Amino acid sequence: MSPHPLSSLRLLIVGAGVRHLHALSRQLTVAPDVRSAIAIIRTQPFDCIVIDRELDDGDGLVLAPTIKRIQPDAISILLTSHTRWATREAARQLGFDQVVDKKSSIDEIVSAIRILATPGNTSVNRSSKDISKIHLLSLTEREILLNVATGATTEEIAFMRHNSVATIKSHLSSIYRKLEVRNRVEAVAELRRN
Numbered sequence: 001m002s003p004h005p006l007s008s009l010r011l012l013i014v015g016a017g018v019r020h021l022h023a024l025s026r027q028l029t030v031a032p033d034v035r036s037a038i039a040i041i042r043t044q045p046f047d048c049i050v051i052d053r054e055l056d057d058g059d060g061l062v063l064a065p066t067i068k069r070i071q072p073d074a075i076s077i078l079l080t081s082h083t084r085w086a087t088r089e090a091a092r093q094l095g096f097d098q099v100v101d102k103k104s105s106i107d108e109i110v111s112a113i114r115i116l117a118t119p120g121n122t123s124v125n126r127s128s129k130d131i132s133k134i135h136l137l138s139l140t141e142r143e144i145l146l147n148v149a150t151g152a153t154t155e156e157i158a159f160m161r162h163n164s165v166a167t168i169k170s171h172l173s174s175i176y177r178k179l180e181v182r183n184r185v186e187a188v189a190e191l192r193r194n
Helices: 016-024 034-043 060-070 085-094 106-117 139-149 154-161 165-179 184-193
Strands: 010-014 027-031 048-052 075-080 098-101
Touching (some): 010 034, 027 034, 034 048, 060 075, 060 085, 060 139, 075 085, 075 106, 085 098, 085 184, 098 106, 139 165, 139 184, 154 165
Parallel strands (some): 010 027, 048 075
């Protein structure tokens, strides 16, 4: 079977940094940030969602559980300039189907979408059965959990987020309660299991 023509895909692009992809589809919707993307994902069906990791109101990584819960058949691609193993693994664990370097050419991005949109493709990450606990976390809690998963200390997270250590500890307590775990090691294990 041949791949779906990209022009027929219902495509959502999230973030100002990926607007150069507007020529990919006639059925294109653009969301500038996490909050707008969530509102749009709840109301419109999409075949493919391309997300810039660096968004004005948060980390694009946090959208994966919402996408997999609301639109489990949508292909999700994360564009990032942080292509280290930890970022790729966190994206995969959260449910992204592909991580693409932000510096990639439009042809490389189109190629990734074509491969993933091919009917019967088995490389698409469709495992959403265990994501239920992760989606209980707020956007802030998801971002903090991702920071924990990459090895950041409480103090480092507080510095990055411009919060106090006490605030981060409060968020971590809430994460542990919602995920039904006792510590950061178990929280990251829960994230990886999902």
